[in-house]
Amino acid sequence: MPKVTINGQEFDVAEGKTIIQAAQDAGIDVPHYCYHPDLPVDGNCRMCLVDVEKMPKLTPSCTTVVSEGMVVRTDNDRVKTAVRGVLEFLLINHPVDCPVCDQAGECRLQDYYMVYGLHTSEIPLSMKVRKRKVIDLGPMVVLDQERCVLCSRCIRFFDHVTKTGDMQFFGRGDHVAIGTFEDQPLENPYSGNVVDICPVGALTSRDFRFKCRVWFLHSTDSVCGGCATGCSMRIDHRDGTIFRLLPRRNVEVNRSWLCDEGRMSFHELMGGERVVRPLIKGRDGMQAPVTWEDAVRSINATLKEVSERDGSGSILGFASPSATNEALYLFKHYLSGRFGASRFEFRTDSEDKKVAIPEDDVLRYTDKHPNSMGALNLGLASEELGGIGGAIEAARSGRIKAGVVIYYKPLVPRPGDEEAEARISELVRSLEYSVVLAAHRADWQSHASVVLPVAAWSEEEGTYTNYQGRVQFAGKAIQPAGDIQPVWEVFANLLYASGDNALWLSIDDVFGKLSETVPGYKDVSLGQAKSFGALPTP
Amino acid sequence: MIEFSEEAKRRYDSIISHYPQKRAALIPVLALAQREFGWISDEVAEYVGALMEYPPSDVMSVATFYTLLHKKPVGKYHMEVCRNVSCWLMGAYACVDEIKSRLKIDVGDTTPDGRFSLQLTECLGSCGTAPAMQVGDRYYENLTPARIGEILEKLSHD
Amino acid sequence: MTKIHLVNIDKPGQATLETYRAGGGYKALEKAMKMEQTAIIEEVKTSGLRGRGGAGFPTGMKWGFVPRNTGKPTFLLCNADESEPGTFKDRILMERDPHLLIEGMAIACYALDCHLSYIYIRGEYEFVANTVQKALDEAYAAGILGPSVMGHDFGLDLFVHLGQGAYICGEETSLIESLEGYRGYPRIKPPFPATHGFLASPTVVNNVETLTALPWIINNGAAAHAALGTEKSKGTKLFSVSGHVSKPGVYEIVLGYPLLDFINNEAGGVPNGRKLKAVIPGGSSVPVLTAAECEGVGLDYESLLKAGSMLGSGGMIVLDDSAKMPEVLSVIADFYAHESCGQCTPCREGTGWAAKILRNLVAGKGRKADIDLLLKIADMMEGKTICPLADADVMPIRSFVTKFRSEFEALCEG
Numbered sequence A: 001m002p003k004v005t006i007n008g009q010e011f012d013v014a015e016g017k018t019i020i021q022a023a024q025d026a027g028i029d030v031p032h033y034c035y036h037p038d039l040p041v042d043g044n045c046r047m048c049l050v051d052v053e054k055m056p057k058l059t060p061s062c063t064t065v066v067s068e069g070m071v072v073r074t075d076n077d078r079v080k081t082a083v084r085g086v087l088e089f090l091l092i093n094h095p096v097d098c099p100v101c102d103q104a105g106e107c108r109l110q111d112y113y114m115v116y117g118l119h120t121s122e123i124p125l126s127m128k129v130r131k132r133k134v135i136d137l138g139p140m141v142v143l144d145q146e147r148c149v150l151c152s153r154c155i156r157f158f159d160h161v162t163k164t165g166d167m168q169f170f171g172r173g174d175h176v177a178i179g180t181f182e183d184q185p186l187e188n189p190y191s192g193n194v195v196d197i198c199p200v201g202a203l204t205s206r207d208f209r210f211k212c213r214v215w216f217l218h219s220t221d222s223v224c225g226g227c228a229t230g231c232s233m234r235i236d237h238r239d240g241t242i243f244r245l246l247p248r249r250n251v252e253v254n255r256s257w258l259c260d261e262g263r264m265s266f267h268e269l270m271g272g273e274r275v276v277r278p279l280i281k282g283r284d285g286m287q288a289p290v291t292w293e294d295a296v297r298s299i300n301a302t303l304k305e306v307s308e309r310d311g312s313g314s315i316l317g318f319a320s321p322s323a324t325n326e327a328l329y330l331f332k333h334y335l336s337g338r339f340g341a342s343r344f345e346f347r348t349d350s351e352d353k354k355v356a357i358p359e360d361d362v363l364r365y366t367d368k369h370p371n372s373m374g375a376l377n378l379g380l381a382s383e384e385l386g387g388i389g390g391a392i393e394a395a396r397s398g399r400i401k402a403g404v405v406i407y408y409k410p411l412v413p414r415p416g417d418e419e420a421e422a423r424i425s426e427l428v429r430s431l432e433y434s435v436v437l438a439a440h441r442a443d444w445q446s447h448a449s450v451v452l453p454v455a456a457w458s459e460e461e462g463t464y465t466n467y468q469g470r471v472q473f474a475g476k477a478i479q480p481a482g483d484i485q486p487v488w489e490v491f492a493n494l495l496y497a498s499g500d501n502a503l504w505l506s507i508d509d510v511f512g513k514l515s516e517t518v519p520g521y522k523d524v525s526l527g528q529a530k531s532f533g534a535l536p537t538p
Numbered sequence B: 001m002i003e004f005s006e007e008a009k010r011r012y013d014s015i016i017s018h019y020p021q022k023r024a025a026l027i028p029v030l031a032l033a034q035r036e037f038g039w040i041s042d043e044v045a046e047y048v049g050a051l052m053e054y055p056p057s058d059v060m061s062v063a064t065f066y067t068l069l070h071k072k073p074v075g076k077y078h079m080e081v082c083r084n085v086s087c088w089l090m091g092a093y094a095c096v097d098e099i100k101s102r103l104k105i106d107v108g109d110t111t112p113d114g115r116f117s118l119q120l121t122e123c124l125g126s127c128g129t130a131p132a133m134q135v136g137d138r139y140y141e142n143l144t145p146a147r148i149g150e151i152l153e154k155l156s157h158d
Numbered sequence C: 001m002t003k004i005h006l007v008n009i010d011k012p013g014q015a016t017l018e019t020y021r022a023g024g025g026y027k028a029l030e031k032a033m034k035m036e037q038t039a040i041i042e043e044v045k046t047s048g049l050r051g052r053g054g055a056g057f058p059t060g061m062k063w064g065f066v067p068r069n070t071g072k073p074t075f076l077l078c079n080a081d082e083s084e085p086g087t088f089k090d091r092i093l094m095e096r097d098p099h100l101l102i103e104g105m106a107i108a109c110y111a112l113d114c115h116l117s118y119i120y121i122r123g124e125y126e127f128v129a130n131t132v133q134k135a136l137d138e139a140y141a142a143g144i145l146g147p148s149v150m151g152h153d154f155g156l157d158l159f160v161h162l163g164q165g166a167y168i169c170g171e172e173t174s175l176i177e178s179l180e181g182y183r184g185y186p187r188i189k190p191p192f193p194a195t196h197g198f199l200a201s202p203t204v205v206n207n208v209e210t211l212t213a214l215p216w217i218i219n220n221g222a223a224a225h226a227a228l229g230t231e232k233s234k235g236t237k238l239f240s241v242s243g244h245v246s247k248p249g250v251y252e253i254v255l256g257y258p259l260l261d262f263i264n265n266e267a268g269g270v271p272n273g274r275k276l277k278a279v280i281p282g283g284s285s286v287p288v289l290t291a292a293e294c295e296g297v298g299l300d301y302e303s304l305l306k307a308g309s310m311l312g313s314g315g316m317i318v319l320d321d322s323a324k325m326p327e328v329l330s331v332i333a334d335f336y337a338h339e340s341c342g343q344c345t346p347c348r349e350g351t352g353w354a355a356k357i358l359r360n361l362v363a364g365k366g367r368k369a370d371i372d373l374l375l376k377i378a379d380m381m382e383g384k385t386i387c388p389l390a391d392a393d394v395m396p397i398r399s400f401v402t403k404f405r406s407e408f409e410a411l412c413e414g
Helices: A019-025 A077-092 A108-117 A153-161 A193-197 A260-270 A292-310 A325-339 A372-377 A388-396 A417-430 A443-447 A487-497 A507-517 B006-017 B022-037 B042-052 B056-063 B085-089 B092-103 B145-156 C017-022 C027-033 C037-047 C059-064 C089-096 C098-112 C123-141 C172-179 C208-212 C214-220 C222-226 C259-266 C301-306 C325-339 C345-362 C368-381 C389-403 C405-410
Strands: A003-006 A009-012 A049-052 A071-073 A141-143 A168-170 A177-179 A203-205 A218-223 A232-238 A241-247 A279-281 A287-289 A315-318 A343-345 A402-407 A433-438 A450-453 A462-465 A471-474 B077-082 B116-121 B133-135 B138-140 C075-080 C116-121 C157-162 C203-207 C236-243 C249-254 C276-280 C315-320
Touching (some): A153 A193, A193 A203, A241 A260, A292 A402, A325 A372, A325 A487, A402 A417, A433 A443, B022 B042, B085 B092, B085 C236, C017 C098, C017 C123, C037 C059, C037 C098, C037 C222, C075 C208, C089 C098, C259 C276, C325 C389, C345 C368, C345 C389, C389 C405
Parallel strands (some): A402 A433, A433 A450, C075 C116, C236 C315
Antiparallel strands (some): A049 A071, A279 A287, A462 A471, C236 C249
């Protein structure tokens, strides 16, 4: 391990690391535009120049690998003057249209200007190179060529991550501009990432632009609910509204990327009618609102009655692979612990197989649920039933009388969704007694005996287990409206009301039990599941 | 749809055979395409891209880097007068003015009949025989306004 | 004066194989093919030959960096992208004596164990390339090139590759990038071309003039070459001289030859009764020398460096006392702005900005502050870029502005 001295402090740095990486690891910020930890190094912006002893010229810290005894200064006058110069160069042809630029607040030109620049512009407006503005690059991206610092991050993203070459440089010298061929729209399913990695306002989000200044947003760490990959992400929200989803860097899962569908999934979530109050079907066959207490009392009583009358085998638990591990755990614990239920299922569309099949070689998985692996780990796939088809069959034949069904609307729609939903509807209609926990309203829910309003993704804390078996924690960003409760809490209340003495006060309580008892979560703590997630010890 | 002539297709195969990797042939192929089609239009970039299996954006990105590859149509006789130091010292601009006034076009323009276009260019490597201009693959050197007149006269009837 | 490159340059028909051979051509290759490959490299090292493209790096040392037996092919690329303003020597060599280049390349390829080689010729020189191609065809037909070079168990293919208009492609990593079919963006070094060049394989890039010195060195021996010139500048150098001289053209001189003698004797002096004002000795990217600074300066690497300039490519531009220095600098600055590839920030923005300020100044719209701003821009660019193009702009800017400041000031009102 080479010993390197940076700004007078000595560090042990792993072999092969560059100076900028070593500095960042040591908490020393080196200004940069083109360097990105998940893209090949390019060295074009020249902002990360540092002074290395025995090197005659300043050297880019992103291209220089550390060596034993290297003495680096990132903070002396020589470096500061150089960085100020590069920044001034980047600004001479920049339109400085910050008041109408959506990047404000997270623009590296603005930020570094405050640290290194604070100079007066010496170039008259008439001398500036003009380029094209507001170029529509499809559903995700808007391009402003004048604001671009030509760092090539977007180009490298399409060259090296998706390998599709969608964006390129055109022209030469100070007339170089980025763009697509003939302004063609970016149809790449990952194009939103270039907005994130653009360090300036050249590429802005078509969806987010002009919706909200970024400094008004609150951020909550989460995990994408769009597929089995479970990309680490950040929910940016304000006053109960989600404004955008951004990737959170996680080298083990998604590096710095998100797919466009995952990124846009919150629109699906926020669209559609919500279930807001518990509903119970009356003698007239019409559903009417009730209090949670009434709903809980009624469910416990009815399930008890069914199990006593028809045996525990007549109760079905039909879970959702979009529910959290904590929800699924208490769901199963409740049904099997209180009523001896043994029939569990969650599959509507071979999720157990799809969870192992990638959709492409970047991020996406064919299973469009965040927690199929969690459902499998909890034993919620029944060999006997073999999926929802078997469950419907069993309900029709009368082997199953009652069922508790958790339903979430898909966040990333696929053509098979209607079919899957039709099967759920069929299942509910085939049951004599059905309790449906749902975040979103759907017509078929009118057939249910009880409908319970539950929190959707982003409205509750919990963990999801991705295709790797990695347990990842998602935080709560939005306070759900009205009587809505998280699924785990619904079952905690049902358990408590049915005489279970254990106290389930938080997801910490639930996860603790889960990691103790369920294979696949051994030695994993909730703390580990936060940030980058944790793989259980095999 | 545009397509290479049979002769150009033979040339193309020969160019490809000169390189251990196909990509290295891209720029010579673009030069060939310009010879065939006059300039590198979007359509030409798409054709070359399809032929060599590169995205048209990639092809156009390369084309826009090189000044000899035209991104707009030029005249049959594309006159590029060197504007660099030695040619400038020796009177390149008098020659440019002569061309402008005789053809009634400005730098960057093409005559309405499409015969001539005028451009300034950087050092042609004719500093010892300055001023100089390039027309197609030919150099005209030791230029004077009078000589410009003769050249234009000759090319008008070619 | 001893000549190495231009011995037969004026001989009629020299571009044909027949005439070339009649003058002793390809004898050096024949001799070299009987030598050990490494012995040739040693010979080139001993000769003291330095790269004639502009940087002046010792050729033998450059060859010595190429690793052997890497399992990858080794490439020799001839840099014939001659584009430095004031330089037209490679053109003359290729136009009039193309076999000399082919022979030099064949010797280099044999020494480096290279079997596939390209001559990267600037696209504007298409007519020159046609001459080279004819010579190549002859050489193939005569068995000088092809599967068995001069009957030896050594194959060599040599192709002409035409550039398409980009000064930067004369920079060796940019040339490689361009030859690979990309925008001519210079590469970050390390890794160096010697290990990771064309197609990520060991590669040597040599200038035309460097390669055409090889037949003479093989024929006459390294010692004979090392005996020419000064302590650190061995051999001869081609100078392309243009501008305000009576006899512009390409001349070969033994390194160390006095600059003023060269201008006055070889190049015929400054015409029209004018007086010498300044000299750009090595192509537009080297610092300008005032007439006074030229006194006593020899045309060699160390003497020009001592005088505050550089030998560069040997593209000498002579300026008489009618030359308006801000205008000359403006023309030069426009060139570098036009030719900046645009890859890295200081060069892309700095060359363009400096050029605009100068155009403004020349048009009488400048301010006195612009003069210092030019110097500041030079500081902001210098030594901060991937390749030397920005520095090539810095040197004329700084030298013109400091040495002829009063001319710039006279253009400004306030």
